[in-house]
Amino acid sequence: MSTYQAPLKEFQFLLETVAPLAELSKLEHFADATPDTVRAILEESAKFARDVLDPLNWSGDREGSKRNADDSVTTPKGFKAAYDGYRAMGGAALPMPEEFGGLGLPRSVVTLTDEMLHSSNMGFGLMPMLTQGAIEAILLAGSDTLKATYLEKMVSGRWTGTMNLTEPQAGSDLALVKTRAVPQADGTYRVFGTKIYITYGEHDWAENIVHLVLARLPDAPEGVKGISLLVVPKMLVNADGSLGARNDVKCVSLEHKLGIHASPTAVMQYGDNGGAVGYIVGQENRGLEYMFIMMNLARFGVGLQGVGIAERSYQRAVSFARERVQSRDVAAPKEPSVPIIRHPDVRRMLLRMRSQTEAARALAMATAYAIDLSDAHPDEDTRKANKAFADLMIPIVKGWSTEMAQDVTYNGVQVHGGMGFVEETGAAQYYRDARITTIYEGTTAIQANDLIGRKMAREGGVTAKALIGTMRAFAASMGASHNVNLKSSQAKLIAGIDAVERAVEFNLSNFNSNVRACFAGSVPMVKLFGIVCGAWVLARVALEADRRIGTGHPDKAFYEAKIATLRFYTDTMMPEALAAADTIVNGADGTLALAEASF
Amino acid sequence: MKVLVPVKRVVDYNVKVRVKSDNSGVDIANVKMSMNPFCEIAVEEAVRLKEKGVVTEIIAVSAGITQCQETLRNAMAIGADRAILIETDVDLQPLAVAKLLKAVVDKEQPRLVILGKQAIDDDANQTGQMLAALLGWGQATFASKVEVAGDVATVTREMDGGLETISLKLPAIITTDLRLNEPRYATLPNIMKAKKKELAIVKPADLGVDVAPRLTTLRVDEPPKRQGGVKVADVAALIDKLKNEAKVI
């Protein structure tokens, strides 16, 4: 039996290394986020995840959300009560500005609380994630009236939010959006159209749902520059803030899907009865621009889903491997059968799961820390440099963490053997739930395109090269340690950085002349960056662990595990990075060789 | 009305402790520590009494090492108004804790002290009763329901074969059982506010209490391992084993 236990000690260590909270709480903006307060917040959130959300995960998957004949949606048993508890705790308010009832906590902290949500119950965690996104959009571009009407209620979790982008013909390519928004004399709009894949588009947790909808005005220019963003509430809001009439929007069906069954994925119909009342967010035709600013955080959030589900899958696999007795120890064939954790290949699988999860988490934390500094540091150059680093990392956090989650949850099932293929052990659910993460909020290829194009080629590789320099300087500093494992990892890290440099050079020098070759290697580029940057942050953590062991710290086993995990990772994952670099530099011809007609 | 709630920092109830290899105790280095669950119930009950308007101020108090401050902050996040830490590195035994608490009661003059019935580390189940005796107050142990009206607390207690209701003249001591309430989660805004509440630190010597241990733990052992897989011949043999060996029926 496996109960989710948030890796609080690991969280704490990250807040002392790659995302030093003590530094953040020196900034005026985060003065309240002192280490002891944050520790208490993480512990309480961990309790909630363990005692309330994790026990609902499996039943939520079995039961799923159901649409009723009156267009309402019933979520699985226990979910509404869990949401009420989450709201009462103030969970929804963590990162939001204090002006609207939030707590203004740094992203470095929220990253960890979000991970716990997704580890314990991804189907549940989607709701806060989407609502956060909707809040961000209104904060970013909404008028004062919109902010006053919606934000406080959304921050408190009383109302929830959705993001309405996709349409049947407009998936990754939002230029094809057809939903119409027609301006009215009173300054509002009437919205008509169909939106699909709307997570929590309808549910029974809250009295109002605030839909953020991409639509096209009648006179809008073609393509991406003709899309506007509107707020369309499920219930209209009166001037005094009370709820008015039902708006002309409804859920017309729910998708049947591979995973995240607890969360309803709705098809939303706007304007069947004269038009849904909508309110413009920011300026007309600039919707996609706002959406992309906000999308950064949403993508980062999906990356955390990858980390969270991987952590949970690992915990369950370890718990099973300790208990399941099967076959003898290969080195002691005459002894009785042993728990399978004794078998070398099970060890390999578990460490592969663990090391990738820890690397992806540490990378997300390093990114979160950069986001915090880019928001709150008094020095403009520091803000700019951190913003550039975070922007570079976001497609990697999203693309790589979610791809590695596939590998981790695959092995999570594999460790269980046949017991993993049957649903009852719960291992299979993580495998299914993880599957969406490489798809929504931009597939891995979309992340990869963002990485090699917008984040690299467009700026001549300035930020990528700066990162390479930073990683090199760090790798050199590892030489101070006498630990043999760290020395071995240092050499492998340097080889990885060399590979990144080769691949970046290839991308920069071919982007204009041979762009198809660059895009043929875009997804391998995400993997290469993920693995190497993952090794870099793991090594930062391990170096500090080595230092603490040297000072006679009592928790030696924990710190030694950090070094051992790094060693495994650089020995077994780094070769995959080198292979990815080879694919980027030498693989394009092969990838593009086969004629389209021959497929 | 003022209420005092003593709280203890213990190994988290989810941690399965291991006996140290030298049998000197259990290994609690680097394990997660939390507020004793029965103490959480005590804090929750005090907060509910405050929400009902019966109680005006809740003072949380803990005795032990510096890190007990975290436990007190937690109590304040749930709803205690201020806190007192009696700071000492001495291994405190229940009688010493009861004497320390008596000194705090003498100073603060609460009308009610609500404690957990026992701590899940030493499982002693003594402190509340000892404090009541030292103060000459009435006590209601193992409370599953508490009502306070005027100068009287009516408490339903969980006894071995059922429930018993008694009436206590205030001031009095109540110790909590599991079913008294279900403690709330500290809200995250309240965790942040707790940081700003008053936490006073005193030493046992300031209170004039001798906390020297009276009991010495000579050794700590693993409980005997269960003997798995014994097959019994028939029903009679099974009943014999259950009655006389396992002693479970």
Place this chain on the structure above:
Amino acid sequence: MANLVIAEHDHGSLKAATLNVISAATAIGGDVHVLVAGHNASAAASAAAQVAGVSKVILADGAAHGNLLSENAAAQVVANAASYTHILAAATAYGKSVAPRVAALLDKAQISDIIKVIDADTFVRPIYAGNAYATVKSNDSVKVLTVRGTAFAPAATSGGTGTVESVDCVADSGVSSFVSAEVTKSERPELTAAKIIVSGGRGLGSGDKYREVLTPLADKLGAALGASRAAVDAGYVPNDYQVGQTGKIVAPDLYIAIGMSGAIQHLAGMKDSKVIVAINKDPDAPIFGVADYGLVADLFEAVPELVAKI
């Protein structure tokens, strides 16, 4: 050395727990006296006097003890404690309420829940919910102890030749008073709170058989009823009976698994039970690997026999 046992009684008779405490006192050595603090409790006192090993019973009879309030009981013990080196009570709700008050009034430490007497100063007691056993030595001149009943065999209720000596009853403390009592009705306990669970698997064959065979046993033991997933899936019993990874996680004192194979998912839900009994006709069923006591037998014969003989 002299031991004073605080009797637990209902005035008319002695509660069984007291007999275990008397055994513990006997194990310490020296005289064993029993204090009966009650109202119209001479019957309880004479019962105590007949218990093997008891040399004297002190009867404090008076209205103050009519409702067995801890404050008065503790005051009574202290009033009569002068000549004793050991004061013992059962680790029951009553004993746990009285003994610490006595200890505090005497300014002595208490050792709770002892399961073994090493010598007159040294005792073994469980800590961390029984996950460790501590051997504890008291440095005090008087030892106040509570005794875990299951660890000491009950003393014989006859054969004792104790005298009964009456002492003055203390005055009522005035700080507490009895209001009412409610004896628990013997409804079936909740699965997760039950001390004993009788659990059935697909070996029972049908829902009717499940009820016919298992209910009498559960009634007799005051046990909760559970089931394997296989039995739930087969429709024998509702979902909330299911014990296992995806059902309820239980850890009762006694878990009786009947007609179930012991799938790993089931074991995950009950393996922390203190004592596990398995009854199954297949000697190779995995359930026997975790059972403390396994009985290879046809459950349709063995379970009714168990009900009859238990």
